[in-house]
Structures are given as structure tokens and as C-alpha cells.
Amino acid sequence: MNQDKLTLIKDSIKAVPDYPKPGIMFRDVTSLMESAEAFTASIELFTEEFRDAGITKIVGTEARGFLFGAPLAIALGVGFVPVRKPGKLPRETIGQSYELEYGQDTLELHIDAIVPGDKVLVVDDLLATGGTIEATVKLIRSLGGEVDHSAFVISLPDLGGEKKLESLGLTITKLCEFDGD
Ligand SMILES: O=P(O)(O)OC[C@H]1O[C@H](OP(=O)(O)OP(=O)(O)O)[C@H](O)[C@@H]1O
Numbered sequence: 001m002n003q004d005k006l007t008l009i010k011d012s013i014k015a016v017p018d019y020p021k022p023g024i025m026f027r028d029v030t031s032l033m034e035s036a037e038a039f040t041a042s043i044e045l046f047t048e049e050f051r052d053a054g055i056t057k058i059v060g061t062e063a064r065g066f067l068f069g070a071p072l073a074i075a076l077g078v079g080f081v082p083v084r085k086p087g088k089l090p091r092e093t094i095g096q097s098y099e100l101e102y103g104q105d106t107l108e109l110h111i112d113a114i115v116p117g118d119k120v121l122v123v124d125d126l127l128a129t130g131g132t133i134e135a136t137v138k139l140i141r142s143l144g145g146e147v148d149h150s151a152f153v154i155s156l157p158d159l160g161g162e163k164k165l166e167s168l169g170l171t172i173t174k175l176c177e178f179d180g181d
């Protein structure tokens with residue numbers, strides 16, 4: 001990947017100590033999005049990476065996964081499917097609960113949004129424990145979707161998400177990483 005773009009992206013992400021709870025170093029992707037150059041670079045790098053991967057759908061997780069998944073879907077010319085927190089999707093859904101770095105939650109997916117044979121790329125702003133994407137992958141696979149690839153703007157490898165997703169058979173594409181938290 002283009003090193004200048006990767007540096008621009010990493011440098012644009014502000015750190016907020018003790019948010020949303022004491023002891024959490026919050027990596028704020030909204031500061032990246034405030035920079036047209038950094039936001040554009042992130043979508044360009046993902047597009048180059050997945051242009052020839054045979055992806056048929058992108059799944060993005062609420063809420064920050066929508067911000068990168070949707071523009072990438074347009075760039076790749078494929079559909080975008082949201083995975084949402086409970087009660088937000090209007091049609092019939094399936095659900096999966098999961099653990100977060102700072103809590104517990106459930107995610108839902110429309111049952112007709114993924115069809116057997118879909119080759120799905122899961123996209124989120126940040127990979128921490130991997131709980132969000134593990135739950136998302138279970139939802140997609142239970143509907144017959146194939147999911148081999150994941151993409152993140154930020155990874156926090158110390159929190160174990162990369163190992164968890166590798167054990168699920170996923171490749172991990174990340175634009176930057178931070179350690180020590
Ligand atoms: O790898 P994990 O430990 O699962 O953590 C990563 C997830 O946590 C954050 O979302 P959050 O649940 O805070 O939701 P939000 O995007 O709606 O703020 C982040 O955007 C990822 O989706």
C-alpha cells in the first residue's frame with residue numbers, strides 16, 4: 001500500500017484518553033473523516049486492495065462501519081448491507097450477542113440481505129477484541145454467505161482481535177495500528 005497515504009491516515013487519528021470509560025484510549029476516526037485527503041486515501045487504499053477479490057457485498061457494522069463500508073461499496077460497484085444494533089432494522093432479522101472492549105451488545109442482520117453464494121467483505125473503522133466482527137461473521141455465515149476478508153482503518157492488536165479473526169479464517173486488511181492500549 002502507498003506509504004504516504006498510510007502515514008497521512010495514521011497521523012489524522014486523534015487519541016482521547018479515558019473515553020468512554022477510565023482506562024480506555026479512544027482512537028477517534030471522526031478526525032480522519034474531517035480531512036478530505038485522509039478520508040479519500042482510506043477509501044482509495046481499500047478499493048485497490050479489493051478491486052479484484054470477487055466481492056459481491058459489503059457488510060458494515062453500526063455505526064462507524066457504515067462510514068467506510070458505504071463509500072467502499074460504491075467504489076467497488078457492489079451492494080452495502082448494514083449490521084445494526086437491536087430493533088433498528090425493519091424487516092425480519094437474525095441476531096447475535098457479543099462482548100465489547102467496554103460492554104456487551106447484540107447485532108442484527110436482515111435475513112434476506114445475504115444470499116448463499118455472496119462473497120462478503122466485512123468493514124469496520126476499528127478492530128479491538130474482534131467481538132463485533134466475530135458476531136457479524138456468524139450472522140453472515142448462518143445465512144449462507146461466504147466471508148473470507150475483513151478491512152479496518154485501525155487495528156489495536158494488543159486486544160486480541162486479529163488472532164480471533166484469523167482463527168475464524170479471515171484475512172485482515174488494516175490501514176494503521178496502535179499498541180499499548
Ligand atoms: O473489536 P471490538 O472489541 O468488537 O470493538 C470494535 C467495535 O467497537 C466500536 O463500535 P461501538 O460498538 O463502540 O459502536 P459505535 O460505532 O456505534 O460507536 C468500533 O466502531 C467497532 O465496531
Ligand SMILES: Nc1ncnc2[nH]cnc12
Pocket residue numbers: 024025026027028101126128156
Ligand atoms: N479504543 C477504542 N477506540 C475507538 N473505538 C473503539 N472501539 C472499541 N475500542 C475502541
